[in-house]
Amino acid sequence: MTAPRPATALLALAGAALVVTLPAGLARRGAPAVALVRVLGPGGGAATGTLLPGGRVLTVAHVLAGGGRVEVAGVGRVAVLRVDAQRDLAVLRAPAGATGARAGAPLTGARVLVLRSGRAVALRAVLRRRITFVLSHAGAPPSARRAAIELVAPVRPGDSGAPVLDGTGRRIGVVFARSDARPGTAYATDLSP
Numbered sequence: 163m164t165a166p167r168p169a170t171a172l173l174a175l176a177g178a179a180l181v182v183t184l185p186a187g188l189a190r191r192g193a194p195a196v197a198l199v200r201v202l203g204p205g206g207g208a209a210t211g212t213l214l215p216g217g218r219v220l221t222v223a224h225v226l227a228g229g230g231r232v233e234v235a236g237v238g239r240v241a242v243l244r245v246d247a248q249r250d251l252a253v254l255r256a257p258a259g260a261t262g263a264r265a266g267a268p269l270t271g272a273r274v275l276v277l278r279s280g281r282a283v284a285l286r287a288v289l290r291r292r293i294t295f296v297l298s299h300a301g302a303p304p305s306a307r308r309a310a311i312e313l314v315a316p317v318r319p320g321d322s323g324a325p326v327l328d329g330t331g332r333r334i335g336v337v338f339a340r341s342d343a344r345p346g347t348a349y350a351t352d353l354s355p
Contacts, residue, residue: 194325194333196275196282197237197262199254203230209323210277212333217258218243221323222338222351223250235280236262249308249351250338274315274337274348276324287315287326289334292352309352311335317348326350 199211199221205228211221219234223245226232234240237260244253263282265275273284290312311326317340326335335350 193265193275193282193284193327193331195262195264196277196324197260198235198277198280198320199225199323200233200235201225201228201230202233204228206230208320210275210321210337211254211262211323212275212325212336213256213260213262214253217256217260219254219256219260220325220336221252221254222336223247223252224338225322226252234260234262236260251336251351271329272313273327274313274317274321274324274350275327276317276321284327285315285317287313287348289313289326289328290347293349309354310338311350311352313348313350314346315348316346321348 195213197211197213197219199209199219201207207225207228209221209225211219211234214220219240226242226245232240232242232254234254234256237256241255242252243255263277263280265282265284272287272289274287276283276285293310293312294307313326317337322338324337325333326337328334333353335353337348337350339349341347
């Protein structure tokens with residue numbers, strides 16, 4: 163297995179440029195634990211986060227756009243370590259040993275791991291095709307494009323940040339949007355190299 167290449171983005175924060183690199187190794191095998199990520203305060207929102215080794219949580223960056231205190235359910239307040247606005251990904255710092263919900267059944271076929279009533283649920287997914295997606299969320303650079311996976315999966319609002327797994331359990335994407343025009347169609351940031 164080859165590790166995905168790190169993603170680098172140039173961000174403007176308080177008038178200063180900051181280059182950030184997401185950690186390699188995001189495409190690990192096995193059903194990861196997922197947890198609810200909440201941003202408190204005006205413009206706050208919620209997303210799904212994947213717990214990574216070393217007390218890190220991977221989620222979508224667009225949920226952080228409104229500012230506010232960031233919390234992970236069952237963990238409490240967390241710090242934002244890295245943001246890649248180009249790929250709409252963020253890495254948060256959680257206390258080492260933080261746990262989330264795991265899907266109970268063995269995973270076969272492509273799946274999206276989401277939270278339903280605080281439990282991890284593996285939704286069946288069909289990977290339709292790899293595409294180039296034009297970003298349109300707040301904070302995205304104008305005309306920004308990213309590699310994405312179009313998939314068929316019944317995702318809901320708040321499922322952004324959910325990991326997409328292939329038939330072997332390897333993380334290949336992170337859900338960032340669903341289509342209002344095409345019911346059952348969702349999009350995920352492509353984590354493949």
